[in-house]
Amino acid sequence: MLTLVQKPAEPEPLKTIESSIEDRLKDENFSWMKPIVRDLYKIPNEQKNLSPEQLQELYTNGGVMKVYPFREESTVKIPPPVNSFEQAFGSNASIMGEIRKNGFEKPSPIQSQMWPLLLSGQDCIGVSQTGSGKTLAFLLPALLHIDAQLAQYEKNDEEQKPSPFVLVLSPTRELAQQIEGEVKKYSYNGYKSVCLYGGGSRPEQVEACRGGVEIVIATPGRLTDLSNDGVISLASVTYVVLDEADRMLDMGFEVAIRRILFEIRPDRLVALTSATWPEGVRKLTDKYTKEAVMAVNGSLDLTSCKSVTQFFEFVPHDSRFLRVCEIVNFLTAAHGQNYKMIIFVKSKVMADHLSSDFCMKGINSQGLHGGRSQSDREMSLNMLRSGEVQILVATDLASRGIDVPDITHVLNYDFPMDIEEYVHRVGRTGRAGRKGEAMSFLWWNDRSNFEGLIQILEKSEQEVPDQLRRDAEKYRLKCQSGRDGPRPSFRNNKNKNSNFQASY
Known part of the structure; x- marks a missing residue:
């Protein structure tokens, strides 16, 4: 043949x-x-x-x-x-x-x-x-x-x-x-x-x-x-x-x-x-x-910023809102008005949903995603820059190029679809010689990114959680036996209908 x-x-x-x-x-x-x-x-x-x-x-x-x-x-x-x-x-x-x-x-x-x-x-x-x-x-x-x-x-x-x-x-x-x-x-x-x-x-x-x-x-x-x-x-x-x-x-x-x-x-x-x-x-x-x-x-290899200390918690989705409220309350008690945080979520719907839930809890925040009008997006960024709000709930629209140099914390409420996006999200803090902190919620459905995440953390001399190593090995063995495999990415060039702007 x-x-x-x-x-x-x-x-x-x-x-x-x-x-x-x-x-x-x-x-x-x-x-x-x-x-x-x-x-x-x-x-x-x-x-x-x-x-x-x-x-x-x-x-x-x-x-x-x-x-x-x-x-x-x-x-x-x-x-x-x-x-x-x-x-x-x-x-x-x-x-x-x-x-x-x-x-x-x-x-x-x-x-x-x-x-x-x-x-x-x-x-x-x-x-x-x-x-x-x-x-x-x-x-x-x-x-x-x-x-x-x-x-x-x-x-x-x-x-x-x-x-x-x-x-x-x-x-x-x-x-x-x-x-x-x-x-x-x-x-x-x-x-x-x-x-x-x-x-x-x-x-x-x-x-x-x-x-x-x-x-x-x-x-x-x-x-x-x-x-x-x-x-x-x-x-x-x-x-x-x-x-x-x-x-x-x-x-x-x-x-x-x-x-x-x-x-x-x-x-x-x-x-x-x-x-x-x-x-x-x-x-x-x-x-x-x-x-x-x-x-x-630096390096052409994908690596996260060494000036950002990165933390991870394995939190199921139905427990994440309670946990993020605990983190916000802790930051407010520890730093008062001297912190600014971007919370990244996977979709426009989730950004609106989380912003509304924050409002119900009395937590002042703004949302940023591609479904909002240009004037609303500008207002959200200006309120964050001025300190009128300290929390921005955003899709990956905010993961690159947004210049708010005094962001102190980044929280990945939903882990991104690929490791490259993780690096850019974390890069929103620790800018221009400053230090920053990043927290990411993980769960088994993020498993296809575990091995890449470990490599990123090791290159930037960050601590790798034991559970992350265990679950990465578990996923590797499942892939070898044919019982699991990587998820398709919207960045797949063969998918001609893949559209970033429609997704975010």
């Missing part, structure tokens, strides 16, 4: 900046455009002749940094990491003033390497856990990038200046709004931005686009919608950011991302950030970047 042997996928041909410029010149849609001014960075004198030992010390300052070309055959030159804001932006008084005003002491590890790479005009992939400063890592170089492109039009006042120059793609409305908030905070050179997302006022977004903006922050769905209608042209974009790329792929945005990138000139500068490094992100990087440089803070 004949069997078909699937040919292994071949890697994309190595793209360089020079080859991408040639591709642009051959494409009549982009051939008329001005070249991109890329190299805005001068290596500081004190860093020009570093020994391998000195360079290694810079990489390990504040975290384990690994920096290397994405493709082994690439010969791209990698600038050393900066160890101060002055080394990256010292000649820019406006940016340095904002940095000092915000009280930043020194760059985070991921910033120290992404800044010189992006300012040098090199594509860059930043892989780092949540709360590590990735937003400013791509945003501040983007502002200087706009300066350099606009300078090409200063000699001819009659020449129309194109817009936008910078596009930031984000998986969720909340993260997109947070990035817009950072742009407005720096209010650099009067550059205008617009945030495009579903649920926001479409007429207002259309008006802002037609008025001309330098920076667009958008979710893929709404951007595709407005682009299809001719409201916004992406041909002028020279600097593209794919923020939380792993999350965007999880949410089913891959087709939209590819469509958007097809509309942008091939010699664009690309920054991609991700908290994890799954196969889908690797393929995206291979296809749409040019001699990209990897800047990895």
